[in-house]
Amino acid sequence: MAGHSKWANIKHRKAAQDAKKGKIFTKLIRELTVAAQQGGGEPDDNPLLRTAMDKALASNMTKDTIQRAIDRGVGNNDADNMEELSYEGYGPAGVAILVECLTDNRNRTASDVRHAFNKQDGNLGTSGSVAFLFNTQGRMSFPAECGEEAIMEASLEAGAEDVVTHDDGIIEVVSSPQDFTAVKDALIAAGFEPESAEVGKYPETYSSIADADIAKKVVKLIDMLEDLDDVQNVYTNADFDEDILEQLE
Structure with missing residues (x-):
């Protein structure tokens, strides 16, 4: 991760x-x-x-x-x-991309999503082509100063599935979608306000990207998809090299 x-x-x-x-x-x-x-x-x-x-x-x-x-x-x-739709495909270097939409015109949405993939060197796939790579989870992130042990104790007691500390010090709490609200409320009640908290789709494995040009193309594709009015969420298994991320900020 x-x-x-x-x-x-x-x-x-x-x-x-x-x-x-x-x-x-x-x-x-x-x-x-x-x-x-x-x-x-x-x-x-x-x-x-x-x-x-x-x-x-x-x-x-x-x-x-x-x-x-x-x-x-x-x-x-x-x-x-309004209709909920999902589109699946691959971006540059074969990174998996999952797009969730809410639309009142599926033909318009399909055309717009396909255009974004084609324009940024991606390929729109068939249903099921990448969805199996993602799990639906609740995730909350906390700054390092909250303390990993304190967060872990409060999280697991509230029903969280896992607590992960990343290389940059960010502490991430993972829960099932059903337990997300209860875990979040319990952590807030314990004095831990999350910096971010949402239920989304997260990949089981990540595709490493160490090339700056490819990274920029992937980000352009994600940005283009997110700019579409009908698109609600875009998920990817792209894992960007730390130095490249700093250039993208």
């Missing part, structure tokens, strides 16, 4: 920057609306909604905007036309 933690931090910082520019609000509103439609408007009874609300608040979305999105989902209005 070398390099994953730092790359995750870069992604979160980029997401925060995009939020300031208003780039991701449309995606967050869609996620809130669909989560409310699928599981109801009460976050205590709907883990998906709770997670979506946390992401929206972290991106400085106002509570009124969040509530309007939830109300729209509960009211079964625009959310009725």
